[in-house]
Structures are given as structure tokens and as C-alpha cells.
Amino acid sequence: MRIRVLGCSGGIGAGSRTTALLIDDDVLIDAGTGIGDLELVDIDSIRHVFLTHSHLDHIAGLPMLVDRIFDEHQEEPVTVYAREETLRAVQEHLFNDVIWPDFSRLPSAEKPMMRYCVCSPGDTVSIDHRDFYAVDVKHSVPSLGYTVKNSGRVFAVSGDTKTNETLWPVLNACEDLKVLVIEVSFPDEMEWLADVAGHYTPRTLTDDLKRLRHDPEIWLTGMKPGEESRIWEQVMKAAPEKNIQMLSRGTVLTV
């Protein structure tokens, strides 16, 4: 399984793109502005989109993506998986025939080119050889993290979250956790804001990493633009013994 990082920033500017991870060539986890750099042929290969939550930096590219993929000759619709609350938000506020067409009813309600599929915490969606498992996390809106299992090996992504009691037991239960992509949005000086907004800081994240029984590659994501070096220094100081790296646009992970 190949994971291509199309975007991993908490904002735009100076070459930053917001969150989008391409799994092999057909599945996206989140659809932030990072998808805008894909070649047309690569966009057309995407058939499944898993959303972690409804915030704009994770869904900004979705309307344009569906518009591009839209093809009345396609046999199978593009499927968007997310929590019920996330799908409702996307339906009501994006694909509402005002901001963007309701592609779940085009070209017809009977045979639409986009369909929604509720994915609740604890659900597994199997696509070919990969099992996508949804994990409850703790953000300012209902959110999910995902583990993706392929031939026994596991890739995990936290989505947006602050400290929580749900993600770590799931990660610990994975027998072969190879790679963990986890968010850390704000530096320690902004812990009050991170708490209100539902994000990790270096201190809260490295505290929680002590609960992890495995030793996977850990990749940091979702940093606010301009804060990367300060966050990185604080993480390194707090957990120098961990196998931690900073994710960047274009990184390719193999699991």
C-alpha cells in the first residue's frame, strides 16, 4: 500500500496545501487543497473519499473533485464515507444546489455519480485488499481517525484531535502498526487555543505518545503555516527517543 501526501498543512500560503492523502491510486483520505496539484488522469482514478470531519481544510477540494470526476458514462459513483454529522454538513452546506450542484442526484437520483455512505466509529469498510476502520477522536466537531490494514500491516491517521481516550487503545490493539500520521497544530504557547479548537500541542501529543505500546514511524501533520519549526523543536525536545518525522507535501509512505 502506497500513501502519497498531497497536502498536510493546517492552512494555505507559501506552497502549503491542506490535508489530502492518496491511498494507492483510488482512495482519498480527506480532500483538502492538496488534491489541486494532481494530474487529471490521477484525479479520474479516485473512486472513494473518506472524510475525517467537516472542517473546510479537509473538504475544500471535494466539490471540484466530484465535478471533475463527474462523467455520465461512469458505471460506478464516487463514494464519500464519513460520520453522519459530516455527511449532513457536506450535503447541507456544500452540495446544496446553491454553493455547488447536488451531485448525489445527478445525472439522476436513481443513478447518481456521487453517493454518501455513513461510516461510524467502529465500522470497517473493505475496498479490495484494504480495510478502513473508523476511530472516534476528539475535535471541535464530530471527527474520525482511520486505520488502514493491508496484508496485516497497519497505517493510521488521527484526523484532527486533541487528547482522547479512544484512539490509543485502537492503535495499541493493532498487531503490526507500521506508520502513524498524527496531528499537532499549535505550539505549546498556544495550548489554550489548541484545547478550545480540539488540537494537539507538542506537550499534549508527546504525553499521549507515552501510551503507545508500539514503535511505528510517526509523522507529524496539520501544523499551522509559520509554526512548523517551533512545533518541531518542541516535539524533539519532549520526545527525542521516538521515531518522529515531519510530514511534507510529496512524501510517499509505503506500508
Ligand SMILES: [Zn+2]
Ligand atoms: Zn478540524
